[in-house]
Amino acid sequence: MWMKALRVIPRISKExxxxxxxxxxxxxxxxxxxxxxxxxAGAIGGLMAYRDGHFSLSLFLLAxxxxxxxxxxxxxxxxxxxxxxxxxxxxxxxxxxxPQPLEHGLLTRAVFMNYIVITGLAACGIGIYLAYIxxxxxxxxxxxxxxxxxxxxxxxxYIGLGEPAVVIVWGPLMVGGTYLVVSGxxxxxMVLLLSLVYSLGPTTVLLGKHTDKLAEDRVKKIGTLxxxxxQKAARYTTILLWIIQxxxxxxxxxxxxxxxxxxxxxxxxxxxxxxIKIFLKPRPSAAPEGVEGENWxxxxxxxxxxxxxxxxxxxxxxxxxxxxxxxxx
Numbered sequence: 383m384w385m386k387a388l389r390v391i392p393r394i395s396k397e398x399x400x401x402x403x404x405x406x407x408x409x410x411x412x413x414x415x416x417x418x419x420x421x422x423a424g425a426i427g428g429l430m431a432y433r434d435g436h437f438s439l440s441l442f443l444l445a446x447x448x449x450x451x452x453x454x455x456x457x458x459x460x461x462x463x464x465x466x467x468x469x470x471x472x473x474x475x476x477x478x479x480x481p482q483p484l485e486h487g488l489l490t491r492a493v494f495m496n497y498i499v500i501t502g503l504a505a506c507g508i509g510i511y512l513a514y515i516x517x518x519x520x521x522x523x524x525x526x527x528x529x530x531x532x533x534x535x536x537x538x539x540y541i542g543l544g545e546p547a548v549v550i551v552w553g554p555l556m557v558g559g560t561y562l563v564v565s566g567x568x569x570x571x572m573v574l575l576l577s578l579v580y581s582l583g584p585t586t587v588l589l590g591k592h593t594d595k596l597a598e599d600r601v602k603k604i605g606t607l608x609x610x611x612x613q614k615a616a617r618y619t620t621i622l623l624w625i626i627q628x629x630x631x632x633x634x635x636x637x638x639x640x641x642x643x644x645x646x647x648x649x650x651x652x653x654x655x656x657x658i659k660i661f662l663k664p665r666p667s668a669a670p671e672g673v674e675g676e677n678w679x680x681x682x683x684x685x686x687x688x689x690x691x692x693x694x695x696x697x698x699x700x701x702x703x704x705x706x707x708x709x710x711x
Contacts, residue, residue, distance in 0.1 A: 384406060387410050388414050388415060388417070392481075412454035412501070416687075419690070421446060421450060422694045422697075423552050423560070424442075426560075426697070427561035427577070429701045429705055430561050430573050436568050438566065441563055444511070444512060445564055449505075452505040452509070454505075455501045456531050459535060460534070462498060465482070465484040471485070516566065519569070523562065526555055542610045544592070545585055545607045548581065549581045551581075552584040553577035557580060558574055579631060579697075583694055585623060586620045589616055589619065590686030591683035592608045593616045594680065613665065617665075621658050624654055624657070624693075627647075627693065631647055631697075643704045643707060646700040647693060647700055650696050656689070
């Protein structure tokens with residue numbers, strides 16, 4: 383179950399839940415399958431610090447643990463707040479594609495709050511320690527991270543600011559923050575650019591998710607960006623962000639700021655074409671037949687996540703090759 387929960391959001395009955403160990407329950411409750419996006423962000427920051435000759439393995443591992451635990455806390459807090467506000471009632475989108483611990487009666491509010499508090503305190507403890515030993519800029523990043531953790535679910539998600547928040551969190555805060563603490567307080571403008579390139583990927587995943595549940599969110603008066611701009615504009619915005627990612631990478635290589643190994647991300651283009659074909663068409667009103675409908679009601683988000691995972695891993699591989707080439711020169 384640990385491996386399954388890290389790959390997909392498993393559908394589990396109440397009876398199956400009773401037989402799960404504590405770690406499995408935490409992984410399912412925190413939606414651990416999406417942690418790969420966070421781990422990749424931290425890995426990018428750590429790699430850049432290593433390339434620049436400022437690297438501490440212990441601080442790197444702590445930073446990865448901190449941002450993953452913060453992500454887990456936000457996911458569970460999101461579920462807690464939505465449940466408390468009645469958002470998940472009446473078979474709401476989130477309750478259809480995977481277990482919602484509170485809505486499905488898998489955990490009591492008190493136990494679920496314990497999950498949130500313990501995970502959140504662990505994340506904050508790591509963040510405070512890293513900020514203390516790094517300096518003022520790290521405290522700034524910690525403060526912004528705490529703000530987005532606490533207020534993403536409400537009110538940011540309700541007023542169309544959830545998606546812009548992801549650009550900041552998975553970019554300058556996660557990638558840049560990891561670089562800052564791992565390098566011992568150093569900074570590099572290149573890291574900021576790379577962080578923005580990467581953060582567009584998780585942003586497109588969120589856009590896919592919010593477009594999938596646009597109709598339900600509109601009824602619940604949750605003003606996500608797709609609700610505000612409409613389905614077609616949201617789908618086309620997602621495609622545009624994917625194209626911008628390639629533009630950034632190619633531009634940085636042409637300018638000589640990155641080496642040619644980064645062009646390995648072009649191997650994700652076949653996957654990109656498939657995702658674009660899906661996003662060019664309106665979302666179906668019912669589950670498509672075959673493989674495409676397996677994860678319903680996850681549809682656009684499934685394709686966005688699948689593509690983003692491919693691009694993100696190739697992006698990381700390109701950076702690894704870039705670092706090797708940099709060290710050999």
